[in-house]
Amino acid sequence: MVATATHISDSSGPLIQMEGVEIDFGRQRVLRDIDLTISRGKTLAVIGESGCGKTVLLKTIIGLLRPTRGLVRFDGRNLAELSERELTRQRIRFGFLFQQAALFDSMTIAQNIGFSLRQHTDKRVDEIRYIVLARLAEVGLPENILDKKPAELSGGMRKRVGLARALALEPEIMLYDEPTTGLDPIMSDVINELILSTRRQHPITSIVVTHDMRTAQKVADRVVMLYPLPRLRADEPQIIYDGPSDRIEQAADSRVSQFVRGEARERLMEMRQLNGR
Amino acid sequence: METNPTSDIRDPISASGGPLGAAVDWITDFGGVLIDWLIGLGDIAMFSLRTFGWLLGRLPRKETIIPNFYQIGVLSLPVVALTGTFIGMVLVVQSYVQFRSMHLEAKLGAVINMSLVRELGPVLAATMLAGRVGSAMAAELGTMRVTEQIDALVTMGANPIHYLVVPRFLGCLMLIPALTIMADFMGVAGAFFYAVYLLGIDSHHYLENSRHFVGNFDLFVGVFKSLFFGAAIAIIACYRGFNCNPGAEGVGRAATTAFVYSFVAILLLDLLLGIAMDGIYFALWPEAPKLF
Ligand SMILES: Nc1ncnc2c1ncn2[C@@H]1O[C@H](COP(=O)(O)OP(=O)(O)OP(=O)(O)O)[C@@H](O)[C@H]1O
Ligand SMILES: [Mg+2]
Numbered sequence: 071m072v073a074t075a076t077h078i079s080d081s082s083g084p085l086i087q088m089e090g091v092e093i094d095f096g097r098q099r100v101l102r103d104i105d106l107t108i109s110r111g112k113t114l115a116v117i118g119e120s121g122c123g124k125t126v127l128l129k130t131i132i133g134l135l136r137p138t139r140g141l142v143r144f145d146g147r148n149l150a151e152l153s154e155r156e157l158t159r160q161r162i163r164f165g166f167l168f169q170q171a172a173l174f175d176s177m178t179i180a181q182n183i184g185f186s187l188r189q190h191t192d193k194r195v196d197e198i199r200y201i202v203l204a205r206l207a208e209v210g211l212p213e214n215i216l217d218k219k220p221a222e223l224s225g226g227m228r229k230r231v232g233l234a235r236a237l238a239l240e241p242e243i244m245l246y247d248e249p250t251t252g253l254d255p256i257m258s259d260v261i262n263e264l265i266l267s268t269r270r271q272h273p274i275t276s277i278v279v280t281h282d283m284r285t286a287q288k289v290a291d292r293v294v295m296l297y298p299l300p301r302l303r304a305d306e307p308q309i310i311y312d313g314p315s316d317r318i319e320q321a322a323d324s325r326v327s328q329f330v331r332g333e334a335r336e337r338l339m340e341m342r343q344l345n346g347r
Numbered sequence: 348m349e350t351n352p353t354s355d356i357r358d359p360i361s362a363s364g365g366p367l368g369a370a371v372d373w374i375t376d377f378g379g380v381l382i383d384w385l386i387g388l389g390d391i392a393m394f395s396l397r398t399f400g401w402l403l404g405r406l407p408r409k410e411t412i413i414p415n416f417y418q419i420g421v422l423s424l425p426v427v428a429l430t431g432t433f434i435g436m437v438l439v440v441q442s443y444v445q446f447r448s449m450h451l452e453a454k455l456g457a458v459i460n461m462s463l464v465r466e467l468g469p470v471l472a473a474t475m476l477a478g479r480v481g482s483a484m485a486a487e488l489g490t491m492r493v494t495e496q497i498d499a500l501v502t503m504g505a506n507p508i509h510y511l512v513v514p515r516f517l518g519c520l521m522l523i524p525a526l527t528i529m530a531d532f533m534g535v536a537g538a539f540f541y542a543v544y545l546l547g548i549d550s551h552h553y554l555e556n557s558r559h560f561v562g563n564f565d566l567f568v569g570v571f572k573s574l575f576f577g578a579a580i581a582i583i584a585c586y587r588g589f590n591c592n593p594g595a596e597g598v599g600r601a602a603t604t605a606f607v608y609s610f611v612a613i614l615l616l617d618l619l620l621g622i623a624m625d626g627i628y629f630a631l632w633p634e635a636p637k638l639f
Binding site for chain 2: 166172186190235
């Protein structure tokens with residue numbers, strides 16, 4: 071296959087568009103009527119409480135889940151209409167950091183990080199080794215783990231290996247599912263800096279799902295907040311905030327500002343009411 | 348991930364009560380089960396077709412093939428050899444008394460070697476493969492599904508069928524003949540050893556009878572059947588793994604159902620292929636030697 075995905079596209083329009091996307095699992099609806107546009111070269115943070123559908127949103131964008139209704143456009147083309155081959159070609163342009171890292175546990179760390187380089191480039195073994203070492207250093211991991219298996223690492227280390235693996239092919243679009251969860255504050259900031267510096271090195275479009283408001287404010291141009299459907303009125307849009315990251319604390323919607331400040335009072339009252347019944 | 352279309356369509360009818368309602372309930376339940384079954388069958392057929400499609404195209408890399416071949420072939424040999432030997436000896440023990448009461452001990456070689464080469468060798472090798480390799484494959488792929496490793500493969504632009512299923516399929520398909528021949532050989536050797544050295548049957552007659560009645564075609568039938576067994580084991584195991592339910596329980600179920608379904612498939616294929624091969628045999632050689 072080709073080393074760098076060459077493609078013809080109009081480079082001005084939005085890179086990813088979700089139009090009226092709805093995702094159901096059996097009878098459970100998780101996403102409802104999501105309209106979201108992601109412009110080239112920008113970083114979007116997605117926040118929202120646990121279980122509101124952030125991971126589902128990311129998986130829909132990369133085509134792992136198919137919308138029950140609505141469509142996802144990538145570079146102007148409807149994902150559902152692409153052939154399997156074409157879809158694969160487009161996916162190579164993405165890097166995806168899974169929430170639980172999803173490392174291949176039959177492979178060593180080095181093989182994990184070098185996987186897509188081996189699959190999609192004709193780089194020699196020593197070239198791949200060089201890139202793998204560079205990626206490993208970027209996420210702040212020591213060289214001596216290269217020949218270990220994922221099961222021998224801590225959760226936070228696995229997550230960073232996942233990040234190194236996702237960045238290996240220098241993707242045009244990075245989808246991060248909670249990049250800093252489970253990391254100490256210093257390492258979280260190292261990862262934040264890494265997200266920022268990959269952006270400086272080459273034009274990259276990113277979506278960062280996070281619970282970490284520091285991450286959201288530091289790396290993102292724009293923040294959207296998803297609200298869990300079961301607690302939403304039928305006529306409300308599911309995205310309850312969509313705007314610049316530095317003004318989110320002053321959001322008019324009290325649910326947004328409470329979430330950002332981590333105030334649980336109203337939520338606790340709601341839970342007590344539910345239990346009381 | 349996809350929703351099951353059959354699970355939501357029963358509600359309106361089953362609300363009716365009384366004996367008629369019970370009958371209707373029963374029929375709808377039965378219909379639901381039947382539809383689920385048909386969907387499963389169609390699903391597995393699609394899965395096989397996609398695997399065959401990839402087989403015709405690009406082959407997987409050496410690094411993915413060799414570990415699988417090693418697992419499937421090399422590591423299965425000892426257990427297949429051991430069970431083969433014992434089945435050969437058990438057959439002699441079981442049939443010796445009856446054959447001696449008819450003074451047919453010397454024919455023992457023909458009967459035992461025939462059943463070993465045509466039936467027991469292939470079925471035994473396949474059963475051991477399903478138990479040792481099939482359920483392990485289902486558990487491994489199931490774990491990969493549950494921990495999103497298969498999704499990770501997809502996002503990294505690797506086709507999971509090509510990357511995970513094709514090497515396992517090729518391994519089972521290409522190595523099961525070797526395992527079958529191993530089971531045949533050890534069975535024949537075990538039976539010979541027991542019959543000649545422990546029961547004192549005349550080795551010349553034992554061998555002559557075998558040579559006369561067991562031909563290349565019988566060996567071919569056994570090995571030919573084993574190809575189908577190997578393919579079925581690989582497809583069923585990989586399919587169960589790919590469609591694993593979440594959690595440790597899902598993985599466990601994938602492993603056990605992979606073995607049970609493979610075993611049923613082996614026996615079913617054995618019956619069908621046995622009938623077909625007999626038809627071919629008598630069409631090719633109408634005046635073939637009969638045992639009695
Ligand atoms: N494969 C699936 N099958 C059925 N339901 C699912 C599946 N994946 C997610 N869900 C449901 O979708 C909802 C949203 O899940 P999701 O993983 O997107 O949450 P999240 O916002 O990422 O939460 P967290 O912050 O805890 O990771 C949950 O209620 C979950 O039960
Ligand atoms: Mg999540």
